[in-house]
Amino acid sequence: MPPKLLYALCLALCAAILPAAAQETFPNKPIKIVVPLGPGGSSDLGARIVARKLSDELKQPVVVENRSGGNQVIGIGAVKNAPPDGYTLLWTTSGIFAAAVVNKSVPFDALKDFEPITLGGRTNAVVIVHNSVPVNSLKSFVDYAKANPGKLNFASTGGSVTLLIHHFMQTVGIDMPVIAYKSQPASMNDFLAGQVQVMIDRPSVYKAQIAGRGRAVAVTGAGRDRDIPDVPTVAEQGYKGFDIDTWQAMFIRSGTPPDRVSKISSAMARVMADPEVRRQFVDIGVEPAGSSAKELEALSRSDAARWKAVAAKSGFQAE
Structure with a gap:
């Protein structure tokens, strides 16, 4: 084979291999956690505790971005519109499943557009x-x-x-x-x-x-x-069966490649099991939790159904 042709083939092979290799490395750039609430609250503080430890686990910077407004709709909508590549995560509260009830319309379906990762913590009322x-x-x-x-x-x-x-x-x-x-x-x-x-x-x-x-x-x-x-x-x-608290949890865009979801999930399991993380949650008045994705999915569906029923019974008017 002529040297020039061999050289051209080598260049073509390198061009094909390098992008594939880059795709296999996740994460290879900073990850963003969107909190659809303002700074300073327990959910924001919980996200920042998680971000510090998750950064250690993934060996990449993990930054928290507050996108408040519209009963969480603005921040949640921003994550829904982000590429499903694993670089944008959602740290939200149980209010995500009340959003469709308290707002006349929302630009997302909380049960379909987001995949559960783990429960982070619970706050009593x-x-x-x-x-x-x-x-x-x-x-x-x-x-x-x-x-x-x-x-x-x-x-x-x-x-x-x-x-x-x-x-x-x-x-x-x-x-x-x-x-x-x-x-x-x-x-x-x-x-x-x-x-x-x-x-x-x-x-x-x-x-x-x-x-x-x-x-x-x-x-x-x-x-x-x-x-x-x-x-x-x-x-x-005396009011049996009443059990309501505010939880905070991590979700990821539906459609994210399964291997990336798995990597985030495994890292978050280690984060939520870390004694120092759990101590820091207690310090901000949040009971540390942690859960499987299936457990968080079941909780999500239960909450979505509950708030819809409460609104219907009370005659609640969406804003």
Whole structure:
């Protein structure tokens, strides 16, 4: 074979082999975790804890990008529109499955457009009643609310929080106006001033900022919270089967190559099993979890069905 022809064949083979080799190496550039919520909250902090350890596991920078707005729709939509190549991940909350209920339309199907990776953590919620209301337990609160229609208002920051409030009221058999606020600080200020009498927040927030002006009558999750262990759950107080908390978890775009999904999943399993990661989650008031993809998928489908049913029963109007 003439030298020039041999040289040309070698160049052609190299051109074919090099891209294939590059494709086999994943990841070979920085990975982005999109958080569809603003900075500073527990979900943002959880994502940043995960990002640091995931970077160590994958030997590539992992950066967190906050894309808030529209009850998570803006950030989730951004991930849906990203290439399904494994370089854009979604760290979101259970609110992803409330988004289709609280918004008139969303540019994604949460169950179809995203593949579950792992549950990251759970945050309990606590029902808090202002000290001006003469109650000291969930039962006495429910009795008072039934006996005094129109005297109590429930503060909400909107979206999935409003759905949680409606679900709680449906469970315990009460009905009161839900006042929507644009921010958590605004709702808290009005609660502390006694302008609204009932609210739901994280136990760590209650303990640090509210305990002097309100009393916790129940936590909403399956178990008691380590920050306020003396407060019983809703289920413990006679409303069996009620088990609602806010979870945060990682998803990836559907259509991502299976080998890349597997690599991210394996790395995240190691991340969530790491003792230091779990300690850091506890420090921010989040109970560390971790799960299989199938477990997160089952949880996702259950939540999607629950919020749809709650909205239908309450007559909730999408924004």
